[in-house]
Amino acid sequence: MKPYRAVFSARFRMLLQYRTAALAGCATQLFWGIIRMMIFAGFYAVSTATQPMTYPEVVNYIWLGQATILLTIMHSDAEVRSMIRSGAVVYEMARPVDLYRLWYCRAVAGRAAPLLLRMLPIFLVAFLCFGFALPASPVAGLLWALATVGALLLASSFSALLTITHLWTIAGDGVNRILPMFIYAFSGMIVPLPFFPDSLQPLLRLLPFRGVADTPFRIYMGHIPPAEAVLAVLHQLAWTTVLILFGNWLLRRGTRRLVVQGG
Amino acid sequence: MAQIVVENLVKTFRVAERAPGMWGALKGLARRRHRTVTALDGISFTLREGELLGYIGPNGAGKSTTVKILSGILVPDSGRVEVLGKEPWTHRIETVARIGVVFGQRTQLWWDLPVIESFDLLRDIYRVPSDLYRRNRDELVALLHLEPLLDTPVRQLSLGQRMRCDLAASLLHSPRILYLDEPTIGLDAVSKLAVRDFVRRLNQERGVTVILTTHDMDDIETLCSRVIVIHQGGIFLDGTLEQLRNRVSSERRLIVDLANENGPVSDPDAELVSRQGRRATLNFDPGRVSPAELIARIVARHEVVDLFVENPPIEEIVARIYSSCVAEGSCSAEQDRSAQP
Amino acid sequence: MGPLRLYFRYVGVSLRGQMQYRASFILSAIGIFGGTGVEVLGIWVMFQRFSTLRGWRMEEVLLFYGVVGIAFSLAEGVGRGFDLFDGLIRQGEFDRLLLRPRGTAFQVAAQQWQPARIGRLAQAVIAFAWGASAADIHWTLPRVALVPFAVLGGACLFYGLFVLQATMCFWTVESLEIWATVTYGGNETGQYPVSIYRRWFRGFFTFIIPLACVSYFPMIAILGRRDELGSPVWFQLLAPGIGIFFLLVSLRVWRFGVRHYRSTGS
Secondary structure, rough: HHHHHHHHHHHHHHHHOOHHHHHHHHHHHHHHHHHHHHHHHHHHHHHOOOOOOOOOHHHHHHHHHHHHHHHHOOOOOOHHHHHHOOOOOHHHHHOOOOOHHHHHHHHHHHHHHHHHHHHHHHHHHHHOOOOOOOOOOHHHHHHHHHHHHHHHHHHHHHHHHHHHOOHHHHHHHHHHHHHHHHHHHHHOOOOOHOOOOOHHHHHHHHHHHHHHHHHHHHHHHHOOHHHHHHHHHHHHHHHHHHHHHHHHHHHHHHHHHHHOOOO | OOEEEEEEEEEEEEEOOOOOOHHHHHHHOOOOOEEEEEEEEEEEEEEOOOOOOEOOOOOOOOHHHHHHHOOOOOOOOOEEEEEOOOOOOOOHHHHHEEEEEEOOOOOOOOOOOHHHHHHHHHHHHHOOOOHHHHHOOOOHHHHHOOOHHHEEEHHHHHHHHHHHHHHHHHHHHOOOOOEEOOOOOOHHHHHHHHHHHHHHHHHHHHEEEEEEOOOOOHHHHHHHEEEEEEEEEEEEEEHHHHHHHHHHHEEEEEEEEEEEOOOOOOOOOEEEEEEEEEEEEEEOOOOOOOOOHHHHHEEEEEOOOEEEEEEEOOHHHHHHEEEEEEEEEEOOOOOHHHHOO | OOOOHHHHHHHHHHHHHOOOOOHHHHHHHHHHHHHHHHHHHHHHHHHOOOOHHHHHHHHHHHHHHHHHHHHHHHHHHHHHHHHHHHHHOOOOOHHHHHHHOOOHHHHHHHHOOHHHHHHHHHHHHHHHHHHHHOOOOOOOHHHHHHHHHHHHHHHHHHHHHHHHHHHOOOOOOOOHHHHHHHHHHHHHOOOOOOOHHHHHHHHOOOOOOOHHHHOOHHHHHHHHOOOOOOOOHHHHHHOOHHHHHHHHHHHOOOOOOOOHHHHHHO
């Protein structure tokens, strides 16, 4: 476990250094948050029917989204990608560490540090200026933290998967270009999931994507009550496990292919 | 006819200072401290058409800054410069259209394109008339042996091949002046000779004025009739190679590799510069003891496996010039006008 | 060779280089199509639940989305050189541009085209077509002409923003993300009629970054609606010209930036 911990902390510390980037990122998130608030306010302005969420709930959803947006943007590990391209990945394969675990830890660390740097200032500003509310209850808050960690693990398993697909050059490019947008859309970042047509709700509930955004957000607001929240977190973990297993399998096939082809 | 005139050229830079550590970085976010660096401290020289000037000096001395100002890229603080009758930085496009510049470490060719396509693109950029272009291109390709390389993308070329292509590229538009910034750096021996040979012929047969910046003493020795030594923003020596040699040939270096490590190595007429393992480096003055004599003495006293005689590196020469002039009390620029052609 | 011909020569080189990777281009285009197209999905989903957005119907919103999307994707595809200018400066390659007897803005502009952005263009065109067919528009000649004029103005505006973003690199290569907020954020903002936004926000995107002039006002004229913000019709017809003016101003700022670079070195 030691080498993975070392890799994790090194990467974490390195990313903490990117303070300017984090600050600039906050500005972007604030801008988007403000726009989305105004757009949704525009929708609610002339509305008679009951909606799946109230406007204050939507506001919370939006700001939770902007604060944790880094959990919803899926991308592969750029360094590993160039290593695969250049062929240097064979050196990684020769090391006495489990490659999947290594890449997974990198993925987690790669998100955790910037996430922390951005979350706090955005929450603060949103709370002070834009009506962002505290969690529905202390239990909700706790479960939200748990679900956010779950989201982190889930998102990282997606990232690891995307990284692994680069072992197949063209297919890897394709998956990397197309999968992230599905995840982003069906996690609730474009429109909160409850607004999607009722006919789609069962599908959305089944798919893993809601785990990176919708699930923790609605737990926070109490929209998903604590009992159901536990199930939702289990849903996250179940899918994470599936993706990790799949990722391991895919990696083994990919590296074998690389070895057979001579790198 | 003076082609390049430089008079009292001054250029300073403001460099941001960063305090180390976390606290320093935070302070750096609020207020930046600046330090003024003088790159050029009022230098002056004139170049006639057809001269081949060696422009040498240690790193940070101001060589690149001078070349950048002469090409019109950089605007100086004060001073007068005329290149082909025009002030370079106020007439950038005119000036740049009539000069060629080659940077040793960067290519001006397009990375993914075959060499010949880069050439064609340059023809269009420089608006070279087709017949002139074809003549230049064919001549340069022949002189630099580029035929087998023309269809290769630049990224696949070796450093030596790329340098030859860059030389050709810089001359496609028939410039009267060529600035070469470290053209032989990192090249293998064969390529270095090819580059030097080409530059010499270019200068002697076609009368192209060349300013050559280099760290390589052999470049200077084989090519330059005139050298300017620049150090810390000022000119130290502006004269012929002979004059530089007179300063230099008082220094030679003998490097011996001994069979066994122990045992001191010394000689009354030589100074031990370094002693590492089996290798001893001695500085000596050929005026006091000839190389042959010194070698004979050392070999008689020690078991020598291998030996070399060489010139000390140019930084050392210039540093010694500087320190010797500090000792003598005269640090002004030396210009021996009688020696100019 | 004149500048225009040379520009297209550069473009040809860039396109040929990129078309070598055919499969990658197609996948890229599809990815961008989908990645940007999910916004349309979002609009559709919301309008299933809500009947109007402050009085605007879905078809009308799609018109705004489409026009801004087309303009932005054109600017993005053509202005990639400025978008990636920070890389050029970091690698110290700008000197090489100064050593050529051509304008620097011209050379940067000619650098790289991004044909894969056609993905964004395609979904914007589809959205616009959808909106145009569903909305009740009385197409007169001035209105038809207004569409390409608005697109041109918008493309110039976004292109100008890219130029300004690149100009910042002469002073610092960090914190570029803030500027990207304005470019890509401008695209987001323009997707909806600016009348739905708060006054200060609207003001910023009308007077400082004239986004409203290249989307909102011309679209109002095309839809034949009375502008609740009170603009006269002649202004709505001429407004996209402000986008072109913005680009010219940006190029002036660029020249100022180059002068600064040449005084301080790299």
